[in-house]
Amino acid sequence: MGYSTGNSSQEHDNAGWGSLGPIVAVKITVIALLIWWFFRQEIDSMVYRWADPSWSHGFLIPLFSLYFIHQRKHDILALKPQPNYLGLVLLIACFVFYVLDVVHFQIAFFQLLTLIPTIAAVVLFLGGWKLLKYTWLPITYLVFAFPLPDRLYKSITIPMRMWAAQVATVLLNLVRGLEASVSGVVIDVTYKGVRLEPSMDVAEACSGMRLLMAFVALGVAMAYLHYRPIWQRLVLLASTVPVAILCNIVRVTVTGFIYVLWDPKYAQGVYHDTLGLLMLPLAFGLYGVLAWFMSNLFVEQTARAADAVIRRSDSTGLIANRLDTHE
Numbered sequence: 001m002g003y004s005t006g007n008s009s010q011e012h013d014n015a016g017w018g019s020l021g022p023i024v025a026v027k028i029t030v031i032a033l034l035i036w037w038f039f040r041q042e043i044d045s046m047v048y049r050w051a052d053p054s055w056s057h058g059f060l061i062p063l064f065s066l067y068f069i070h071q072r073k074h075d076i077l078a079l080k081p082q083p084n085y086l087g088l089v090l091l092i093a094c095f096v097f098y099v100l101d102v103v104h105f106q107i108a109f110f111q112l113l114t115l116i117p118t119i120a121a122v123v124l125f126l127g128g129w130k131l132l133k134y135t136w137l138p139i140t141y142l143v144f145a146f147p148l149p150d151r152l153y154k155s156i157t158i159p160m161r162m163w164a165a166q167v168a169t170v171l172l173n174l175v176r177g178l179e180a181s182v183s184g185v186v187i188d189v190t191y192k193g194v195r196l197e198p199s200m201d202v203a204e205a206c207s208g209m210r211l212l213m214a215f216v217a218l219g220v221a222m223a224y225l226h227y228r229p230i231w232q233r234l235v236l237l238a239s240t241v242p243v244a245i246l247c248n249i250v251r252v253t254v255t256g257f258i259y260v261l262w263d264p265k266y267a268q269g270v271y272h273d274t275l276g277l278l279m280l281p282l283a284f285g286l287y288g289v290l291a292w293f294m295s296n297l298f299v300e301q302t303a304r305a306a307d308a309v310i311r312r313s314d315s316t317g318l319i320a321n322r323l324d325t326h327e
Contacts, residue, residue, distance in 0.1 A: 019077060031122060035115070038095075042112040049147040057214040061145035064221050068138040071225070075134050079127070087125025094118040109149045116143055137224060144217035157209045160245065161185040164252040165202045171253050178260060191260050200259055202252055212244040215283055222287075232294045236287070243286050247279040 020028075036043060050058040069076070094117050101110045119139050124132045148156070165182045172180040172189065179190045187200040219240035223233040255275060 017073065035118065039115050042115065046112060046146060054210045055147045057217060058145040061142060061217060065138040065141050068141065068224065069135060072134040076131065079130055081126065081131065082128035083126055084124050084128045087121045090121035091118065091125060094121055112146055116140060141220065144213065160209065161202045164249050167249045168253040168256045172256050172260065187256065189260055196260065200256060211248055211279055211283065212241065215244045216240045235294065236291060239287065239290055243283050247283045250282065251275055251279050
């Protein structure tokens with residue numbers, strides 16, 4: 001299984017995936033089909049869950065992974081594969097763990113999660129460490145397509161719903177003539193002495209989990225694709241969680257104001273879903289402001305240092321010229 005088709009770097013730069021040849025393409029297809037066949041039940045179940053709006057971003061994750069690989073096309077095509085038998089050992093270990101989980105542990109999420117190390121083991125076995133170096137992130141990135149187990153999902157969404165409800169209640173109470181109280185994820189509202197019915201329920205769809213999962217996945221992609229110092233990448237990645245939570249709090253609060261001050265019908269149905277979609281550009285905007293701020297944080301200092309180097313070089317050249325003149 002080979003990747004290199006030319007001897008010069010120029011040929012590598014001009015080479016496309018078609019340079020792999022039909023034999024390599026057939027091998028890759030057969031390996032992919034074998035992996036799919038072994039994990040077909042888990043993959044089918046995962047794709048079925050993508051129909052849920054909370055996990056609909058799963059359709060895009062494999063495409064992002066393929067794009068990451070395409071970004072390293074020239075490096076991959078220039079490689080000379082060096083199979084590593086440690087990959088075979090790890091592949092066998094993955095199959096053994098899968099069987100043990102099916103027979104003994106019976107945790108469905110672990111069966112799906114085994115897909116990631118299985119693909120990595122195949123890459124290591126057939127291509128060696130260098131190929132794994134260029135593909136480990138695209139492989140690991142697939143984990144964002146995996147729907148979380150229901151118990152874990154609810155344990156995360158319930159606190160997020162409660163936070164959003166509490167903050168929305170505080171902001172609603174700032175309006176004159178409006179009294180709001182929260183109990184768990186339910187907000188009771190009295191406006192101008194009239195109790196509004198029904199109470200506002202911060203539903204699971206308003207937990208922000210949908211925005212959180214999609215935005216974290218996109219944050220990883222942006223941190224990987226845009227060249228930045230490692231500390232900036234880590235800050236951008238870490239910021240995805242608070243930004244997503246903040247945007248969801250904004251969504252719940254705005255929904256509350258619409259419910260109380262405008263018309264309850266505009267706080268549900270298609271209007272509610274549209275407001276949720278509007279939070280995505282807001283999250284991108286906040287994320288972009290943070291990225292811009294970090295990019296320009298040390299510009300002035302860097303420019304001064306570069307200017308000092310240029311002036312020093314000019315001064316050195318001027319002194320040298322004067323010495324030559326005196327000689």
